[in-house]
Amino acid sequence: MRTATCLMLAVATLATTQAGTLRVVTTTTDLKSLVELVGGDRVEVTAVAQGNQDPHHIEAKPSYILQARRADLWVRAGLDLEIGWEPIILEGSRNRRVQVGTQGHLDASEGIEPLNVRGGLAHPIAGDIHPRGNPHYWVDPWNGRLVAKAIADRLAKLAPGDAEFLAGRLKEFQRRLDEAMFGPEAVAKLGGIKLWDTQRGGQLDALLAEHKLPVGGWAGKMRPFRGAKIVTYHRSWVYFARRFALEVAAELEPKPGVPPSPAHLRDVMSKVQAGKLRALLVEPFYDLRAPNLVAERTGIKVLVVTLSVGGQEGAGDYLALITNIVDKLSAALKGDTP
Amino acid sequence: MRTMLLMLLLGSGCAAAAAEARPASDPQAPPGLSLLGRGFEAIQSDNLQVGAIFDFMCDYTRRRDGSSWHELSFRELELSLGARLSPYLRFDTFLGIAREEEEEEGKPPRGLLRRRWDLCRGYSVGPEEAYLTFTGLPGGLTARAGKMKAAIGWANTQHSHALPWPAQPLVVRNFLGEEAMVGEGIELSWLAPWNQPYTELTFQCLRCDEAVLFAGDRWSDRTRVVHVKNVFDLNPSSTIEAGLSAATGPDSSDPKGRHACLGGIDLTYKWRPVEQGLYRSLAWRTELLCARKRNEVGERQHACGIYTAPEYQFARRWSVGARLDYSQLPDDRRLHEKGASVYVTFRPNEYCFWRAGVERTTRNFEQDGAKGDTMLFLQLNFGFGAHRAHKY
Numbered sequence: 001m002r003t004a005t006c007l008m009l010a011v012a013t014l015a016t017t018q019a020g021t022l023r024v025v026t027t028t029t030d031l032k033s034l035v036e037l038v039g040g041d042r043v044e045v046t047a048v049a050q051g052n053q054d055p056h057h058i059e060a061k062p063s064y065i066l067q068a069r070r071a072d073l074w075v076r077a078g079l080d081l082e083i084g085w086e087p088i089i090l091e092g093s094r095n096r097r098v099q100v101g102t103q104g105h106l107d108a109s110e111g112i113e114p115l116n117v118r119g120g121l122a123h124p125i126a127g128d129i130h131p132r133g134n135p136h137y138w139v140d141p142w143n144g145r146l147v148a149k150a151i152a153d154r155l156a157k158l159a160p161g162d163a164e165f166l167a168g169r170l171k172e173f174q175r176r177l178d179e180a181m182f183g184p185e186a187v188a189k190l191g192g193i194k195l196w197d198t199q200r201g202g203q204l205d206a207l208l209a210e211h212k213l214p215v216g217g218w219a220g221k222m223r224p225f226r227g228a229k230i231v232t233y234h235r236s237w238v239y240f241a242r243r244f245a246l247e248v249a250a251e252l253e254p255k256p257g258v259p260p261s262p263a264h265l266r267d268v269m270s271k272v273q274a275g276k277l278r279a280l281l282v283e284p285f286y287d288l289r290a291p292n293l294v295a296e297r298t299g300i301k302v303l304v305v306t307l308s309v310g311g312q313e314g315a316g317d318y319l320a321l322i323t324n325i326v327d328k329l330s331a332a333l334k335g336d337t338p
Numbered sequence: 339m340r341t342m343l344l345m346l347l348l349g350s351g352c353a354a355a356a357a358e359a360r361p362a363s364d365p366q367a368p369p370g371l372s373l374l375g376r377g378f379e380a381i382q383s384d385n386l387q388v389g390a391i392f393d394f395m396c397d398y399t400r401r402r403d404g405s406s407w408h409e410l411s412f413r414e415l416e417l418s419l420g421a422r423l424s425p426y427l428r429f430d431t432f433l434g435i436a437r438e439e440e441e442e443e444g445k446p447p448r449g450l451l452r453r454r455w456d457l458c459r460g461y462s463v464g465p466e467e468a469y470l471t472f473t474g475l476p477g478g479l480t481a482r483a484g485k486m487k488a489a490i491g492w493a494n495t496q497h498s499h500a501l502p503w504p505a506q507p508l509v510v511r512n513f514l515g516e517e518a519m520v521g522e523g524i525e526l527s528w529l530a531p532w533n534q535p536y537t538e539l540t541f542q543c544l545r546c547d548e549a550v551l552f553a554g555d556r557w558s559d560r561t562r563v564v565h566v567k568n569v570f571d572l573n574p575s576s577t578i579e580a581g582l583s584a585a586t587g588p589d590s591s592d593p594k595g596r597h598a599c600l601g602g603i604d605l606t607y608k609w610r611p612v613e614q615g616l617y618r619s620l621a622w623r624t625e626l627l628c629a630r631k632r633n634e635v636g637e638r639q640h641a642c643g644i645y646t647a648p649e650y651q652f653a654r655r656w657s658v659g660a661r662l663d664y665s666q667l668p669d670d671r672r673l674h675e676k677g678a679s680v681y682v683t684f685r686p687n688e689y690c691f692w693r694a695g696v697e698r699t700t701r702n703f704e705q706d707g708a709k710g711d712t713m714l715f716l717q718l719n720f721g722f723g724a725h726r727a728h729k730y
Contacts, residue, residue: 050574052613059610060730061577062536062569069478069529088729091428091471094478094529099425128688258687259654285613287654 022159025071025098027082028055029309030138031108031147033318035075037173038152042162048089051310054285055081056128056257060088068093071104072158075151078109081135106154108147112137115238128257139307140239141181141218141322142196148173180319183216218244218326225333231272231280231300233291236307240325249275252282252290260290272298279332283307301332389418389723391499397715401708402700411437414498416466418723426474432497434466466497467520478529488519488549489540489565490583491604491625493645500728502621502649504693504717508663508677509643513550513600513627521546521561536569544587551598551629551668552587561587569730577730579606589631591669598631608730619657622648633669641666645677657683663699673703681715690720 024045026032032047039045048064049055055077068074068089076082090099097104114133137143152170156163178192186195186208198207199219208215215223222244229249230241235256241248250271254264271277272294280300282291291302305328306312306321315321393413400406415435422428437460454464469484487495493510498517505511506518521544530537542563546552552561563585570578581604589598603626610619624646633639643665651657663677681695693716700710 050612054616057616059608061571062538062730063534063571063577065529066533066536091473091480092529092729094473094475094480096426096474099473101425285616287614287617 020159020162022072022155023070024073024075024155025067026075027086028077028138029311030144030318030321031075031077031151033309033321034144034148035151035155037318038148038166038169039155040165040169042159042165043155048085049308051306051308051315052284052312054283055308056084058082058085060085060092062092064089065092068098069095071095071098073104073106073154074098075106075108075154077135077138078107079114079133079135079137080130103154103157106150108150109133109135109137111146111150112143115242116235129255134235134238136236136307137239138318139237139322139325140243141177142200142243143239144318144322145174145177145196148177176319179217180323181217182219183214186211186213186216189213218322221326221330222246225330228279228333229275229277230329230333231268231277231294233280233282233286236283237281244326249277252280252294259287265290265294269294269298272300278335279303279329281305281329284311303328303332305329385421387418387420387723389721391416391418391497391719391721393499394718395504395715396717397713399711399713402710403708405708413437416497416499423470426472428471428473429469430471431468432466433463435461435463438462466517469525478531480527480529482525482527483523485520485522486525486542486544488514488521488544488546488561488563488585489525489542490514490519490563490585490600491565491581491602491627492606492623493625494518496728499719499721502647502659502683503661503679503681504695504697504715507625507643507645507647507661508665508675508699509625509627509645512643512665512675513629513641513668515548515550519546519549519552521549523560534570536567538567540565540567546587549587549590551590551600551631552585553590554588559588561585575611576607576609579604579608581605583627591634592632592636594636596632598629600627600629602627617651617654619651620648622646629668631668639669639671641668641671655685657685659683673701675699675701689722691718693717693719 021042021044022039024035024039024043026035026045026047028049029047029051032045035043035045046067048067049058071093074090076086096102099105114137116130116134118129118131138147148170152166156166174192175187178187178195182192182195189211190207190213195204198204204219205215214220226245227247229247230237231250231252232248233252235251235253237248240246250268252260252265252268254261277300280291280294280302282288282302282304284304284306288302288304294300295302305325306315309315309318309321312324315324392415394411395413396408396410398406398408413436417433417435418431420428420430435457438454454462456462465485467484467486469482469486472481475481489495491510493501493506494514495518506516510518523542523544525540525542527538527540530539540563544561544563545554545559546561547554549561553559554561563583565581565583567579567581572578583600583602583604585600586597589596592598605624607622608620624644626642626644628640628642630638630640643663645661645663647659647661649657649659658681660680661677663675665675667673677697677699679695679697681693683691683693685691696712696714698710698712703709
């Protein structure tokens with residue numbers, strides 16, 4: 001009898017836990033990681049695009065519709081990144097809770113400051129551009145911070161009972177992120193927000209020198225390469241470049257989404273040779289023939305580096321993703337083998 | 339010749355998007371395309387999506403009797419308009435401008451959704467599809483009302499620009515019509531509540547007055563269609579889809595108004611590697627249709643047809659494909675056609691494709707004095723504006 005009672009209690013506890021868990025579907029693994037970091041065990045998260053998959057070209061497989069059907073919250077990167085597949089999944093899911101405009105639908109780009117805003121509508125002549133702005137914003141850790149806050153706020157609205165728990169998790173994530181960006185000493189003494197604000201204003205070095213603090217974290221690692229020019233395959237590194245004061249001197253794609261043509265590659269090669277550029281960033285899902293050709297002819301280092309969580313070993317969560325990019329890029333710009 | 343020049347001009351415009359980088363406002367952008375594109379931009383809004391898809395084809399056909407001809411034609415312009423009318427109601431319409439065959443003498447069909455209006459030089463405009471979609475229904479249900487394609491197999495539900503071939507397979511042409519089987523009525527579809535496989539059950543009640551098998555001028559002449567779609571994820575890279583279709587409605591040839599029946603199976607295997615999905619993919623479709631109807635002298639006929647068609651993408655913008663066809667004629671099962679085709683497709687960007695290939699058809703009966711023909715074709719298809727993404 002006692003065993004039966006114990007079993008019933010265990011089942012009841014499990015059922016309560018599952019009933020209190022929000023089912024979240026995100027369009028990318030980066031958003032999935034942020035939801036997990038903020039939501040902890042109060043969320044059950046799945047992502048549509050894998051980390052090593054081009055998020056522009058996802059086929060709206062019916063299994064994604066099944067994921068969305070049961071979701072309490074759908075989180076998208078926005079800025080039209082998912083325009084080719086999100087409507088089919090959401091409409092097919094028949095889930096009223098997660099349709100655009102409802103509380104169960106979160107566009108993570110809403111709070112960020114988009115770059116490359118063109119306005120108007122998509123136009124084939126300009127390539128695969130996003131008129132509302134470049135959607136690869138999550139590689140700027142400040143944007144990761146903003147998105148985490150938006151996620152925590154939305155989760156708290158959906159599960160008001162967990163608001164305190166979520167606020168605590170968010171604070172903890174922000175602390176870890178700030179420390180990873182600036183180093184623990186600076187964060188402990190000056191606070192994360194002040195450091196971010198100062199860095200945006202270009203006064204970080206002066207502030208830290210004033211307080212006799214070292215520049216640590218990602219900012220410290222990337223500091224020697226301020227103003228360095230890089231080459232990228234796709235226009236997906238503009239936010240990262242702005243955050244760490246790098247300059248994207250050339251892109252292998254003549255227009256976003258258009259594969260490199262021989263004439264354009266010649267143009268890129270001459271820019272690489274003239275500027276003595278040292279790093280060419282390529283996401284794992286692109287063909288390496290064109291980057292390798294440029295490398296053979298110019299000596300530039302091809303750096304296969306993922307833009308998304310799970311796209312490479314060592315990029316297991318959001319913080320590890322940024323660390324992976326910073327480590328690889330700083331090593332390449334230094335001339336080391338990453 | 340003029341059509342050929344137009345094809346080349348427009349094709350070069352498509353390719354321009356894939357060529358060297360130029361700002362969008364560059365005056366060197368093809369002026370015609372730029373104007374059209376900007377025109378569509380001007381009338382679109384966040385809610386109203388307007389798009390246009392043009393289809394041109396140039397073909398050379400040689401018959402088994404030795405005769406031959408070539409044709410350069412503007413096959414179709416599909417204008418699409420879509421808008422969300424409320425959170426749970428959406429409207430979509432697809433207007434087709436195409437050259438029509440000479441119509442038989444008689445009254446034109448009545449009703450806004452069934453009519454076509456003459457434009458010029460044999461071209462006319464009419465709604466291919468126009469329907470309201472109700473997405474806010476409970477219990478995993480979605481409903482549509484209006485003019486829509488019959489949910490039979492895969493090929494019949496596709497718009498011509500979404501087909502991987504320049505024309506429908508023989509079995510679809512013979513059993514359902516040159517373009518597709520379309521009708522006015524209602525549709526109810528239900529998504530099954532289990533997790534795997536994806537199962538969607540669709541029921542339609544349509545009036546299909548232009549269908550090969552089914553007839554009906556009156557509202558009471560309804561064709562009922564049922565389709566079950568099952569999709570299994572084999573692994574993250576591949577899926578297999580198995581569908582079953584059935585339809586019954588008034589027999590188009592039976593003066594006594596008895597019913598004709600249609601059954602079908604469709605199988606699709608799709609593979610697209612997760613990491614290299616931009617550059618490699620495979621889709622292999624097979625459809626079998628069987629029909630039971632009466633011919634003009636009242637004899638009951640059982641006829642079947644099948645096609646199988648693999649398509650392999652071997653580079654970011656290139657794919658090759660083939661199709662094998664076999665189809666009996668639904669009015670006389672002793673007569674049959676066989677077909678084989680191979681083609682290559684080049685997609686400079688997502689708005690445009692070129693397709694070239696050869697299609698060979700043989701028959702055990704004479705059609706227009708010949709028992710078969712071979713056709714070489716070059717197809718150009720491109721679009722402007724918004725276009726709803728296609729279902730998986």
